[in-house]
Amino acid sequence: MPQESAEGADPGVVAVLSTTTWVQALCSAAMLLVPTLAPQIAGSFGIAAGLVGLQVSLLYGFAMVTSTQAGGMVRRHGACRSSQYAMLLVAAGCGIALLGTPWALAITTVLLGISYGMTNPAAAVLLTRYTPSRYRNVVYSIKQTGVPLGGIIAGLMAPPLAQIWSWEAAFLVIALAALVTTLALQIPRARWDADRDPTARVRGLGSLTVLFRRREIRWLGLGGFCMAAVQLSLLSFAVAFMVEDLLIGLVLAGIILSFVHAAGVIGRILWGAVADRLGRSIPVLYGLAVSMGLLFVAIAMLSTDSPLWLVVTLLLAAGGTAIAWNGVFLAEVARRSALSEVSESTAAVLVLVYMGVLAGPAMVSGVLALTGSYSTAFMLPAAFAAAALVWLWICTREPGDPTRAG
Template sequence: MVGAAPSTDAGWGEGKTVLLATTWVQTLCSAAMLLVPTLAPQIAAAFGLPTGLVGLQVSLLYGVAMLVSLQAGVVARRLGACRASQLAMLVITLGCAVALLQTPLSLFATTLLLGVAYGMTNPAAAQLLARYTPAPHRNMVYSIKQTGVPLGGILAGIAAPPLTQAWSWHVSFLLLGCMSVLTALWLQSRQPRWDRHGEAATSGKGNGSLALLYRRRSLRWMGLAGFCLAAAQLSLISFAVAFMVEELTITLVMAGIVVSVMHAAGVAGRLGWGFMADRLGASLPVLIGLSIGIAVLFSLLALTGTHLPQWLVVVLLVLAGATAIGWNGVYLAEVARTSVTAEVSEATAAVLVLTYMGVLAGPACVALLVWLSGSYAISLLLPALAAVMAVFCLRRCGRVHHQEQASWQQ
């Protein structure tokens, strides 16, 4: 199977515009996903719900995104990748509008709509990037696009609380809805050009992500690696503050600062690992190296974290952020590299189904281990084990892909 390549009539200048658009769409989707958790106390009070119940919204949203990914690749091919991105923006706008009804049912509906939008975004972006990105820049381009995830968190964290304090939580939803619909309108100026190749007319079967997972064993191994890495990433994000405050006696304010630095390290990591993979001309060795690094860092935190000086633990946490939060761009670039252009959206959707399962399973399993052991530190051995499993899956993926290539050439 040949890797995805940009179309011959599309210059890298157009590719940069595609990268800007897909990164911005990813940023808005990420901000929408994190808006309710960012404003959890205000939302809970306004909707008459316990704050803890509002916190479950992220898990539900990811669950919906996982289910949507089953067919998101097919949608991107049949409607066109740019049209699918426009649809995601309009779904966010609708979700924000429904939230203004301010009832528990409307919050549930908003969560469903935002989950649908989030599940549609990556497959559509992958289809566009695969067509317009030169192969030597693939890893860096996908890594830049994936910075939209933490950038969306930064946007929600910086803008939403001040807007809510100055006016009300409604303003944050209104602003996000307006930004989304304006983005959809701007994309319309590009849609005829970006979708002119006619994904709807491609010869693929269009049976969805599960069919592609069934046909390609290498993709199954890649998806399982994504499951493991996503479990490690969300375990770190979900329990870093609790670990620092309850077991390292770091103040809540300082712990929040450390987590912000961890996310910043994740952004830098996504760019750095993408640059490294492009220089090496190979994504898989970088992913394996990152997985080994994640396993080592989590093991050190689990076994020695409570005995080391606080500054050294903070350094380890920041390094964990650079690795456990920084793998996504190179990962999606490898999926694109091993797929033909017409199947990139479906292949991306396929691995994301398993990746979202890791997002749901990782924090839940760590929480169970914390309950059983009474220790956040010891519980970090679980994501370390997940990273070791990711190494195995990635190595199997590489071997199986070579076997598949040999069979296709016969």
Template sequence: MLLLLQVRRALWDQARQPTAPMRGSGSLAVLRSQPPMRWLGAAGFCLSAAQLSLLSFAVAFMVEERLLALVTAGVVVSVVHVAGVTGRIGWGVLADYLGRSLPVLLGLAFTITLVFLVLALLGALLPTWTVVMLLVLAGATSVGWNGVYLAEVARRCQPGEVGEATAAVLVLTYMGVLVGPALFSLIVWVTGSYAVGFLLPAATGGLAILSLQRYRGAGQAAEAPATLR
């Protein structure tokens, strides 16, 4: 892919400034200079950990603990993905209707926390159809948050920094992609239960709520001096 990109490199580099200084931390400087973006990145870390925990272990949970056939479990996960894609569109429409992304993100984080908590505590006891409905709801929320999240990043960052801000928060987000499934595996190894493992995305959903609240507070604090001026 890198070699193919060289074909168009000269065209894309026409407007570059060879004398522009390089920054050692690159896009991550946005996180250092803008405290609200740090909290928004932390929320992305938590939400992505919940998302990958669901997608990585939903089939194993249904097959090994709910005793569903492998094909049936695969169909359920397909529906979970469809719910996630639909959610990304639907939550974006809702955010546009409200004119704000943050309330939607907070609602999604709250729902993620509640759904995974129910799955963790009652997932082995509830009827199969109820578990399937909960997994689909988990897909609509924990897989469908990304679009609204990136819209909030673009809204919050400084003019001309959309690319850098997006890159910076996605560094933290993809750390959650790596850490979430690893910690879930550890919980399953210690407890022997995939249902108990869902306590992890429940916890990260709760931490996402706290991060978004701190993000809102940091944003209001940053806007206050500008308002006074």
């Protein structure tokens, strides 16, 4: 059995971290293939590219539903086996996409959404078992860089393949990579799944019962809902805001957005290191929530008269905070959970996080449609950030679980 205490890292922590990061990256890359190749896919189907873009919302919707049961499944089958299932779903989903029909793409969406909903609860179990608490924030944060890494993989690999061959070629490459990963995971499977409980059952509301039993996890999850809403509001509207309100060219706006993503990657690791240095995650989450709110207020005040350096500075700062909270947040969820409940607690809060992913952009779109003003619409993410601060504060008022993994 691996060392489960906080008294030093198990030698397998590097293998666990690199594996869970790669699984996260591969799953994220698969999810981003359709948005990346939207013009080509829409053209081959004879539909509007905007309709293809709706797939992202459906993916997160299925991931949210899957999260309700993912915790129990990880306990029953083991974290490594569950990761293998996720990779097989990626391979199957990308393989079905090769049929090249709208119905095939719909089935692909379902399978990839289910896969994504399984990855984080499985990774949480492995990372909690193998990582000493004093390094947990930075380790979780490094693992969460798998999400933007998946975006980089999709962005660099898919368009060239689509130009040289066809858009189906990108799906084939990801499918093959997922199959190879599934086989490779069989090597450590017996060791990594030694803690699985074959008697665990998936029933009823699944992991959501944690939100009813554990109030501190519920309040923490609501904080995650708000911060996810801020993050997706930034990513969904940054380019449109720069082009329509600030009159920045589309190409330059896209370049700025790529740097915003990069700031998010750096921020995830930086804030994880800061939390480990402090020995506490909540103060870092407080600071991130306050920063998100203030930055969105400042961004809302930008105009065509604002110098480009100020626009870039504020957006990069927003990327380094609004995209960078995830690792510290998930580490705090693990710290506040019993070791036997890490997967279910993670799955439960991710249901709320995915709700925030869906609700944030939708609500900002609604305000934008009513007012026609990004300045007004961006006050909503600022309000979400303030609400996150409140939920996090309420979470700290709850008594801790004496059996928690931290």
